[in-house]
């Protein structure tokens with residue numbers, strides 16, 4: 001497929017040149033035929049009289065020219081007609097032969113900024129960028145996004161193959177990064193029904209609450225300490241990420257600590273390494289690696305990505321694998337009879353013949369992937385929201401007033417309070433809209449050639465819905481760059497939810513590939529927001545009058561981890577474990 005024809009500008013330029021060429025052809029042909037005709041007519045009487053043979057040869061010339069002209073006209077008509085009918089790819093930059101736009105991609109880092117700028121310059125909400133042998137289709141408008149994930153969800157239900165996802169998923173044994181097929185269906189069914197179903201969510205309630213209590217204990221301990229010369233200084237990024245890491249370890253392995261537990265409730269070396277490595281892996285997954293688009297480069301590992309991903313996975317496996325192996329042994333030896341966590345559930349699942357449904361490798365790969373799915377969104381949303389709210393104290397005050405009204409000051413927030421915390425939920429929702437964790441959601445791959453709107457989307461295209469630009473699209477949102485939680489409040493006081501099925505921004509997405517972790521994700525996010533806002537008064541560090549809201553250059557996280565000063569708001573005994 002020639003990308004040169006994809007840009008409206010390009011295609012209009014080439015059609016003007018083509019038309020001029022055709023006009024020239026016709027003129028020449030017409031001159032030639034008419035000249036032959038007039039020539040023949042002028043000489044006909046003499047030819048008839050003097051040379052009948054010459055007449056016939058002249059007539060032959062005329063008929064031949066006439067036939068050529070008719071054929072040429074027909075050919076051009078068909079060509080024009082079929083050109084009109086041939087669907088266009090979405091607009092995009094002109095690609096180089098073979099490598100497509102990879103040279104520009106490599107020269108313009110970070111890649112998400114290059115893609116979004118390119119789309120703004122072309123004034124388009126959908127584009128087509130050829131990277132090596134793949135068509136990459138970024139989308140920034142909810143109507144087009146809904147075409148992909150609602151109307152034609154079945155066509156776009158696959159995922160791309162990539163070096164990092166291949167390694168992380170143990171050769172596509174898990175769910176999120178696995179292309180459409182039997183393995184994906186099997187694993188998605190298991191996590192939806194056996195790990196994340198409402199009765200399982202209820203079953204794990206106490207483990208989640210333990211981690212929410214530990215968060216309060218840990219931050220309270222920070223309030224009494226002097227850090228960098230400031231009493232009560234808290235690294236919010238670290239606290240929020242470790243709350244998520246603790247929670248997912250607790251519900252998966254029934255433990256917070258891989259190593260020795262810490263008296264202040266904070267992470268030890270092992271937990272820091274574990275959570276940091278999960279975030280490293282997430283970065284590798286979202287990195288646009290050239291070798292993913294030029295598979296012939298894969299063996300060379302030119303950007304060193306492969307080595308880094310393998311090392312990160314080695315660290316994760318160092319923690320996970322022995323636990324998974326040991327637990328399997330316990331179940332096989334009959335030393336364990338009660339299911340206490342997700343690992344037990346996965347080990348004890350049986351197929352129709354009462355054999356284990358999952359292999360050790362499948363369990364291990366799925367667990368790693370669930371950790372990746374859980375830690376990033378809630379922690380990033382809270383870090384950004386608190387930064388925005390410290391700069392707009394009236395928002396902070398409104399959230400705290402809601403919490404005091406719903407919960408009071410005699411107890412801590414519980415999960416059962418969540419339905420009534422509409423303003424707090426609106427703050428989280430606004431953070432998902434304005435400050436998503438990553439510029440794009442994981443790519444969806446088309447399984448067939450299809451049309452979306454007026455554009456042709458070839459089989460195998462990587463559709464990348466932009467989390468960043470959907471949420472900031474000025475045609476959809478007023479003052480898109482302002483953090484205004486009230487925009488999500490329902491005028492009739494209805495329950496605010498964090499899902500956005502119309503894709504006006506991306507929270508949990510929708511369709512076959514939609515997130516099955518809505519209940520757990522919402523609970524973790526709102527408990528993190530509510531406990532931190534209810535339990536502490538937050539302010540900027542003394543050396544900074546406001547929080548610097550600059551985004552990082554490489555990704556869309558806050559450029560510097562948020563540091564804020566905490567003061568307890570509740571009675572001291574409420575923070576104790």
Ligand code: HEM
Pocket residue numbers: 175176177188191196370373374377378441442506507508509510512513514515516517518520521522525
């Ligand atoms: C606030 C928290 C969360 C947010 C915002 C979120 C968001 C998302 C998004 C945007 C996707 C991609 C959907 C798509 O490609 O169309 C996704 C997929 C997924 N999420 Fe979540 N997620 C969250 C929490 C969780 C949790 C807690 C779990 C499970 C423990 C989970 C498991 C998954 C899985 C398995 C998929 C892949 C679905 C598939 O490919 O079929 N997520 N999530």
